[in-house]
Amino acid sequence: MPASVIAPEHRTATAEPKLPGLLFERLSLHYGGWVIFSDLDLVIRGGEFVVLLGASGVGKSSLLRIAAGLARPETGRVVATDGLGLAGRIAYMAQQDLLYPWLTVLRNVMLGSHLRGEPRDPDRALHLLERVGLADRARALPSELSGGMRQRAAIARTLYEDRPIVLMDEPFSALDTLTRTRVQDLAAELLVGRTVLLITHDPLEACRLGHHLVVLSGQPATLGAPISIDGPVPRALDDPELLRTQGRLMRALTEASAG
Numbered sequence: 001m002p003a004s005v006i007a008p009e010h011r012t013a014t015a016e017p018k019l020p021g022l023l024f025e026r027l028s029l030h031y032g033g034w035v036i037f038s039d040l041d042l043v044i045r046g047g048e049f050v051v052l053l054g055a056s057g058v059g060k061s062s063l064l065r066i067a068a069g070l071a072r073p074e075t076g077r078v079v080a081t082d083g084l085g086l087a088g089r090i091a092y093m094a095q096q097d098l099l100y101p102w103l104t105v106l107r108n109v110m111l112g113s114h115l116r117g118e119p120r121d122p123d124r125a126l127h128l129l130e131r132v133g134l135a136d137r138a139r140a141l142p143s144e145l146s147g148g149m150r151q152r153a154a155i156a157r158t159l160y161e162d163r164p165i166v167l168m169d170e171p172f173s174a175l176d177t178l179t180r181t182r183v184q185d186l187a188a189e190l191l192v193g194r195t196v197l198l199i200t201h202d203p204l205e206a207c208r209l210g211h212h213l214v215v216l217s218g219q220p221a222t223l224g225a226p227i228s229i230d231g232p233v234p235r236a237l238d239d240p241e242l243l244r245t246q247g248r249l250m251r252a253l254t255e256a257s258a259g
């Protein structure tokens with residue numbers, strides 16, 4: 001069993017075996033002569049919310065992009081744990097919001113439906129915009145929004161996709177503290193029962209949302225042993241389990257940075 005595999009005893013009550021999980025098998029990636037990671041393994045079981053942390057430039061986004069099918073590893077592969085293909089089952093939110101500048105916020109949220117030639121669902125899109133606090137900006141263009149508003153529109157677009165596997169790269173980084181907490185709550189609510197891999201630099205966010213926290217470090221990068229937290233998400237800011245885990249996570253991040 002690969003070192004980074006999340007052990008069965010850490011499965012959470014929310015995990016449903018029928019949901020597809022993600023299996024990262026012996027992934028290797030380099031850019032020029034720079035080895036980002038080599039023979040990297042990770043298992044995310046169906047329905048689990050895994051948070052990936054690590055220093056800037058270590059390779060987190062590259063890992064997510066490979067899972068999303070947007071980058072190709074030199075060796076290895078990412079497959080679904082149920083043996084079926086990943087096509088059409090992943091929603092991916094990149095670090096950049098990737099909003100189309102000529103489309104309104106509402107149309108950006110429904111972009112996936114449009115690109116696939118499916119009927120759009122404006123009611124659901126509007127409901128999501130309302131939940132992220134952007135209902136009154138539905139007809140605005142992205143250029144009329146602040147950075148945090150753009151990020152919330154991109155979150156609404158990701159949730160609109162309604163996929164069993166969701167990959168999010170620093171989705172809340174541009175939000176002020178209070179909005180961030182509110183949108184984290186929304187994401188936790190709407191992502192229950194999905195398989196999630198989320199990247200963040202915020203240990204508190206990781207501890208509020210994740211079932212398992214993993215730290216990527218080193219060069220070539222490797223994954224540390226996962227830190228698991230019990231209980232439903234989102235966790236309250238004063239949840240004793242959250243506070244304990246935050247301490248453990250800070251130690252893991254400090255040790256990882258010390259190499």
Ligand SMILES: Nc1ncnc2c1ncn2[C@@H]1O[C@H](COP(=O)(O)OP(=O)(O)OP(=O)(O)O)[C@@H](O)[C@H]1O
Binds near residue numbers: 036055056059060
């Ligand atoms: N297309 C590319 N061509 C060349 N080098 C790249 C490319 N994409 C990423 N890199 C390099 O790969 C390394 C890992 O980048 P990546 O974006 O995966 O890191 P990260 O951990 O997500 O960083 P951050 O936390 O700053 O977003 C970096 O050194 C980066 O410069």
